[in-house]
Amino acid sequence: xxxxxxxxxxxxxxxxxxxxxxxxxxxxxxxxxxxxxxxxxxxxxxxxxxxxxxxxxxxxxxxxxxxxxxxxxxxxxxxxxxxxxxxxxxxxxxxxxxxxxxxxxxxxxxxxxxxxxxxxxxxxxxxxxxxxxxxxxxxxxxxxxxxxxxxxxxxxxxxxxxxxxxxxxxxxxxxxxxxxxxxxxxxxxxxxxxxxxxxxxxxxxxxxxxxxxxxxxxxxxxxxxxxxxxxxxxxxxxxxxxxxxxxxxxxxxxxxxxxxxxxxxxxxxxxxxxxxxxxxxxxxxxxxxxxxxxxxxxxxxxxxxxxxxxxxxxxxxxxxxxxxxxxxxxxxxxxxxxxxxxxxxxxxxxxxxxxxxxxxxxxxxxxxxxxxxxxxxxxxxxxxxxxxxxxxxxxxxxxxx
Numbered sequence: 001x002x003x004x005x006x007x008x009x010x011x012x013x014x015x016x017x018x019x020x021x022x023x024x025x026x027x028x029x030x031x032x033x034x035x036x037x038x039x040x041x042x043x044x045x046x047x048x049x050x051x052x053x054x055x056x057x058x059x060x061x062x063x064x065x066x067x068x069x070x071x072x073x074x075x076x077x078x079x080x081x082x083x084x085x086x087x088x089x090x091x092x093x094x095x096x097x098x099x100x101x102x103x104x105x106x107x108x109x110x111x112x113x114x115x116x117x118x119x120x121x122x123x124x125x126x127x128x129x130x131x132x133x134x135x136x137x138x139x140x141x142x143x144x145x146x147x148x149x150x151x152x153x154x155x156x157x158x159x160x161x162x163x164x165x166x167x168x169x170x171x172x173x174x175x176x177x178x179x180x181x182x183x184x185x186x187x188x189x190x191x192x193x194x195x196x197x198x199x200x201x202x203x204x205x206x207x208x209x210x211x212x213x214x215x216x217x218x219x220x221x222x223x224x225x226x227x228x229x230x231x232x233x234x235x236x237x238x239x240x241x242x243x244x245x246x247x248x249x250x251x252x253x254x255x256x257x258x259x260x261x262x263x264x265x266x267x268x269x270x271x272x273x274x275x276x277x278x279x280x281x282x283x284x285x286x287x288x289x290x291x292x293x294x295x296x297x298x299x300x301x302x303x304x305x306x307x308x309x310x311x312x313x314x315x316x317x318x319x320x321x322x323x324x325x326x327x328x329x330x331x332x333x334x335x336x337x338x339x340x341x342x343x344x345x346x347x348x349x350x351x352x353x354x355x356x357x358x359x360x361x362x363x364x365x366x367x368x369x370x371x372x373x374x375x376x377x378x379x380x381x382x383x384x385x386x387x388x389x390x391x392x393x394x395x396x397x398x399x400x401x
Contacts, residue, residue, distance in 0.1 A: 007037050014140075014360055017074040020065045029071065032057045033357060040338040040361050061350040068146050068356035075360045079128050079140030080180065089131040089188040091214075091320055092142055094176060094197065095327040096124045096169070099355065100341050109348025111148035120341075121355070122149050124172045126180070127327055136323055138366050143176045144359050146352055173197050174205040182209050190214055190306070192324055198303070200274055204281045206305060214320050217288070217301035224270040224283065232269070236290045236301055239265035243311040245291070247322045249298060260298065262291040266314040289314050326366070333365040334358060 011033050020026050035047045035057075048054040060066055083090045098113040101120045110119040123146050128139040149169075173193060183189035191197075191206065191213040198218035206213050220233045241263045250257045271284040287308040292299040304317045334340050338358040345351040 007034055010364060011037065014075045014078065014363075015071070017077070018071060019073075020063070020070065022065070025060065025063065025065065028056060028060050029066070032060055033361070036357065037361050037364055040358065040365070041336075042339075043342075043344070058345075058350075061345065061353045062347060064349065066353045067349070068352040071353060071356040072141070072144060072360060075140055075363075076142060076144075079142050082139040083128045083130075083142065083189065084184050084187065086130050086139075086187075089190055089320070090139070091129045091131055091136075091190050091192050091323060092126050092177075092180070093129055093192045093324055093327045094124065094126045094173060095194060095324070095331070096122060096172065096196065097331045097335075099123055099335075101351075104344065106346060107348070107351065108346065109148060109351070112151060113149065116152050121352075122147050122169070123355070123359075124176060125327060125330060125359070126176050127330055129323060129326060131320060131323070133319070136326075138326065138363065138370065140363055141359060143180050144356075145172060145176065145179075146355060170196075170199050170201075173199065173202045177205070177209065177211055183211060188212070190320060192320060194324060200271065200277065200281070200284070203271070203284050203286070203303070203305075204273075204277075207282075207284060212305045214302060214304050214306075214317050216321070217303055222272040224272060225267065229272070232271075232288065232301070235267070235269065236265070236288065239267055239290060241265055242314070245315045245318065247291075247318060249296075249322070250325060260293055260296045262293050262298065262300070262318070264311060264314055264318070265290045266308045266311075268308075289317060291318050329369075330362055330366060334362040337365045338362055 011030050015030055015033055018026055018029055020029060032048075032053075035049070035053070036044075039047055044057050045051070045054045048057055098118075099121045100113060100118055101107050101110055102113075102118040105119075107119070110121060112118065113120040113122065123144065125141065126143040128142040130137045130139055173191075173196075177191060189212065191211055193213070193215040195216045195218035197213075197215040200221075203213070205211075217232060220231050223230060223232050223235060225235050242265050244261055244263055246259050246261050248257050248259050266287060266289045268285070268287050271286065273281045273283055287304045287306070289302040289304060289308065290300070291302070300318070300321070302317060302321055306313075306317065308314045308317065338361055340355055340358045343351060343354055345354055
């Protein structure tokens with residue numbers, strides 16, 4: 001990214017074409033977002049110029065035409081258009097997070113989160129990132145889903161039919177790709193996911209729809225390798241080192257980043273379908289990579305649907321997976337920079353509309369972060385809005401480290 005847009009231009013680019021069934025309502029949304037993006041961590045009264053504008057913003061969010069998906073639609077379309085035009089690999093990085101509204105006891109429409117003692121909403125985000133070594137570029141939010149988790153059923157009170165019909169969060173990964181749409185011909189779109197994405201139905205869906213993926217191994221699956229049936233952990237333990245590479249890692253308990261050397265091995269395998277899918281699905285022929293460092297207690301095991309026929313190709317997939325941290329930084333921008341969990345809207349529909357807007361504004365923070373990294377010697381006013389609140393500035397500073 002060589003330059004950033006002004007706030008007005010950025011709003012026009014990301015919200016142009018929004019359809020709220022009234023031209024005046026469309027214009028009001030843009031004016032409201034312009035105020036919000038200038039100081040995303042503030043409350044609505046502090047973001048707006050006066051009380052009249054604050055009332056107009058609350059009235060807008062309370063309108064039944066202003067929904068989470070409708071306000072995000074123009075940005076998502078723009079993101080997918082940029083991904084289609086790219087000649088480089090485009091990584092679709094997914095992850096789920098919980099929005100905690102436990103402290104706001106009067107909020108309606110919330111469900112259990114965490115250990116089912118907290119209250120809030122679940123959010124699944126998918127960022128499109130154009131891969132350039134050392135300077136990956138965030139294209140935007142390709143898809144985002146927001147839902148209320150169902151209450152935990154009482155033991156032995158649920159029938160098999162009720163259990164099968166209940167919303168399964170494991171389907172969120174394939175649902176996201178289905179809503180984005182199948183990759184264009186001759187494109188290199190790659191889904192990137194963590195351990196929660198190690199789902200056989202997901203891999204089978206990708207095979208049928210021609211989505212490529214790089215995902216972290218979680219389950220010790222039954223596989224076929226060298227015409228023998230074995231377990232994935234046993235096979236990986238026997239693989240010899242094919243070479244070494246260095247990657248930048250960061251542990252969840254530590255915000256600092258560290259470059260470490262990893263030993264690398266890889267092999268083609270065939271994952272056997274679980275017993276309950278024997279008739280519906282075929283085995284999945286894919287590649288698996290292991291990258292480890294005993295001293296640093298790092299041991300990555302990665303599935304890749306893309307062919308890996310040499311060490312360079314294996315290292316490339318590892319670097320793709322290492323970019324998964326950008327989704328964590330996005331959620332940090334949303335929760336810390338935009339203070340989404342501090343919103344005091346009582347109506348669940350208004351709250352969701354607000355989350356939809358802030359979900360796009362969080363992308364703005366990442367754009368400015370990237371600009372500051374590439375243009376570290378440029379004056380701050382080249383990238384940051386003129387009216388720039390302290391919380392917003394702190395978030396950018398932390399994410400640039």
